[in-house]
Amino acid sequence: MKALSEKLKVSLGGTSGPFGSRRMKTGWWGTEWPKVDLEKCTGCRLCEMYCPEPCIWIQDVDRKRKAVVDYDYCKGCGICSVVCPVGAITMEVKEMYKV
Amino acid sequence: MVVQVVRGFYAVAYAVKLCRPNVVCAYPITPQTEIVERLAEMYANGELKDCEYITAESEFGAASILVGAAAAGARTFTATCSQGLILMSEVLWNAAGLRLPIVLVVTNRAMSAPLSIWNDQQDSMLMRDAGIPQVYVENLQEAHDVIPQAFKVAEDRRVMLPFMVCMDGYKLTHAYEPIDVLSQEVVDGFLPRYNPPVYMTTKNPLTFGSYAPPHCYMELRVALQNAMTRAKEVISETCREWAKTVGRDWGGHLVEYFTEDAEVVAVAMGSLVGLVRDVVDEMRSRGRRVGLVKLRTLRPFPVEEVRRALRSANKVIVFERSVSFGYEGPVAIELKGALYRSGNTPEVYSIAVGLGGRDVPRALIVDCINKVIEGRIREGFHFEGVKPFEEVLAP
Numbered sequence: 300m301k302a303l304s305e306k307l308k309v310s311l312g313g314t315s316g317p318f319g320s321r322r323m324k325t326g327w328w329g330t331e332w333p334k335v336d337l338e339k340c341t342g343c344r345l346c347e348m349y350c351p352e353p354c355i356w357i358q359d360v361d362r363k364r365k366a367v368v369d370y371d372y373c374k375g376c377g378i379c380s381v382v383c384p385v386g387a388i389t390m391e392v393k394e395m396y397k398v
Numbered sequence: 399m400v401v402q403v404v405r406g407f408y409a410v411a412y413a414v415k416l417c418r419p420n421v422v423c424a425y426p427i428t429p430q431t432e433i434v435e436r437l438a439e440m441y442a443n444g445e446l447k448d449c450e451y452i453t454a455e456s457e458f459g460a461a462s463i464l465v466g467a468a469a470a471g472a473r474t475f476t477a478t479c480s481q482g483l484i485l486m487s488e489v490l491w492n493a494a495g496l497r498l499p500i501v502l503v504v505t506n507r508a509m510s511a512p513l514s515i516w517n518d519q520q521d522s523m524l525m526r527d528a529g530i531p532q533v534y535v536e537n538l539q540e541a542h543d544v545i546p547q548a549f550k551v552a553e554d555r556r557v558m559l560p561f562m563v564c565m566d567g568y569k570l571t572h573a574y575e576p577i578d579v580l581s582q583e584v585v586d587g588f589l590p591r592y593n594p595p596v597y598m599t600t601k602n603p604l605t606f607g608s609y610a611p612p613h614c615y616m617e618l619r620v621a622l623q624n625a626m627t628r629a630k631e632v633i634s635e636t637c638r639e640w641a642k643t644v645g646r647d648w649g650g651h652l653v654e655y656f657t658e659d660a661e662v663v664a665v666a667m668g669s670l671v672g673l674v675r676d677v678v679d680e681m682r683s684r685g686r687r688v689g690l691v692k693l694r695t696l697r698p699f700p701v702e703e704v705r706r707a708l709r710s711a712n713k714v715i716v717f718e719r720s721v722s723f724g725y726e727g728p729v730a731i732e733l734k735g736a737l738y739r740s741g742n743t744p745e746v747y748s749i750a751v752g753l754g755g756r757d758v759p760r761a762l763i764v765d766c767i768n769k770v771i772e773g774r775i776r777e778g779f780h781f782e783g784v785k786p787f788e789e790v791l792a793p
Contacts, residue, residue, distance in 0.1 A: 309617045311558060312497035314596055315608040323609065 329375025331390040335366045339387035342366070346379035346388060355379050400579045406571040409538040410477070410503055410563075411436035413545035415446055416585040417501075420472035420592075423452040423463045427482040428515045429567035430505040434477055457482040461489035461500075468498035469606045471597030473549065476500065479567060480507035480521045487525060493560045494529035495622060496607045499552030499592075500560040501545070505567040506668065506719070508754040516755020517567040519668060519719035522696075523728050525562060529622045531629050532562045532696045534667040538575040540648055541565045546580070546589045547636050553592050554636075556628040566669040566719075568755065580644070588643050630698040651700030653692040654707045656682060660689025662771055663711040663744075665733065667693045670717055670751075670758060677763045688767060693729065704736040711744045715770050717763070718750040726779030745777040756783055 326332075333355065342364030347356045354373040357364050366379070366388065380388040404412070410433045414422070422441070424434035441451035450467075454460035457478050464474040478486055483504055493500050504522045508514040522532055531551065535541045544563050552561040565571060598604040610618055634650040641647035655675060657663055666674045671692045681688045691707045693700075708714055718727025725731060730748030737743055747770050752758040762783050769775045 307614060307617055309614060309621055311596055311621075312495065313607045313610055313618050315605045317603050317605075319605060319608060323611070 330396045331375040336387045407432035409542040419475045421467035429571045430477045457486040461486040471594040473592040477503040479505045497558040507567040514754040518753045530560045536671045539577045569669040651695045655690040657689035661687045663689040665691045666717045701736040705740040715747045748779045
């Protein structure tokens with residue numbers, strides 16, 4: 300977060316350099332996010348293949364292949380939880396949206 | 399000085415060639431077609447050096463190709479009108495926001511439906527709010543002269559915006575007129591090579607028009623408005639420079655004609671100006687205090703100039719070539735806005751004539767002005783030159 304006193308700079312025509320969009324964290328857009336049950340996850344990669352962003356992929360977790368979510372950019376569409384064949388991914392409502 | 403009798407298409411195409419464009423891309427639409435055909439011919443003959451001529455599958459495609467070309471630092475040109483312009487409009491709004499100096503000629507044509515290929519100025523009105531300067535030209539010499547100025551204004555670092563040159567379809571595009579054809583030396587001396595402040599290459603990739611969330615979108619739109627405000631001065635400045643270099647002064651944003659003591663001032667844009675000027679001359683010779691304002695730029699709108707030109711008018715007649723359906727003629731709407739609290743509030747008559755290529759005879763202009771002088775029509779919006787008709791539900 301920039302200090303409030305810092306002057307906003309806008310480039311001519313809104314241009315930005317390579318990977319500039321990485322600064323734009325879109326993970327706060329969604330109201331839910333996926334939680335992976337590492338016990339159930341078999342590391343089959345189906346969620347990785349279906350994720351439209353892609354924000355979930357299989358990594359080494361304690362030397363086992365498990366699904367890991369990138370919460371910086373996940374918008375909470377829930378596709379991973381639907382395609383998971385072992386029911387290891389559940390969508391949870393974010394704290395701020397709980398009523 | 400080389401005076402040649404040429405057609406409107408050639409007057410434009412040849413001026414574009416002299417401006418050394420890097421990419422010309424268009425999709426044909428009557429009455430624009432021959433402008434880009436002439437350019438395609440020049441390209442095929444090898445007269446367009448250091449230039450790519452790309453044929454597109456639609457106006458949307460043509461404008462999109464030019465957005466890419468301009469983002470890569472090319473000097474770009476296209477021409478279109480009517481349905482082509484409305485198809486291009488999504489891309490042109492982007493081009494304005496992306497601050498790409500694409501120059502386009504709009505050969506003003508009526509909008510569908512019903513289908514019409516003939517002239518009025520309804521099409522360019524739909525681009526009014528896009529952030530693109532619009533200049534309306536009266537004759538072929540002006541069209542020829544405005545092209546290098548259009549590139550110069552568009553590419554000015556204070557501006558960096560697309561630029562629309564609006565010329566009446568058929569009335570200008572298909573007309574033959576003697577023009578002083580510009581030389582390459584004159585244009586080269588006036589218009590420097592395009593030096594883009596920012597452009598992308600394969601080695602230096604850039605995103606143009608990045609996603610702007612609420613925290614910065616508004617600032618980019620303010621920047622666009624500021625650029626349009628600066629464009630107003632840059633247009634005047636460029637026009638003065640042209641007058642100095644070439645010797646023809648097109649008057650910047652508007653041209654006043656017998657307005658000093660005029661009680662009735664007619665306002666017109668484009669090819670209609672010549673006829674109205676002639677009528678004003680004739681009425682002046684009979685002692686009528688009539689004047690004329692030739693409005694050249696609709697955007698940026700010359701508020702101060704309009705106020706000055708109409709300072710002594712009691713009645714203003716705006717000859718409209720388009721309609722803002724549900725209100726009145728768009729030019730009168732603009733004009734009234736400019737007159738608000740100006741100290742002089744004349745009666746404004748918004749008179750739509752010659753829609754869809756309907757002939758505007760001299761007698762009609764004379765009749766309109768006389769009706770207004772003699773108080774035979776009410777202030778406000780009127781159509782003139784319309785046949786009596788009845789709308790029926792089925793054919």
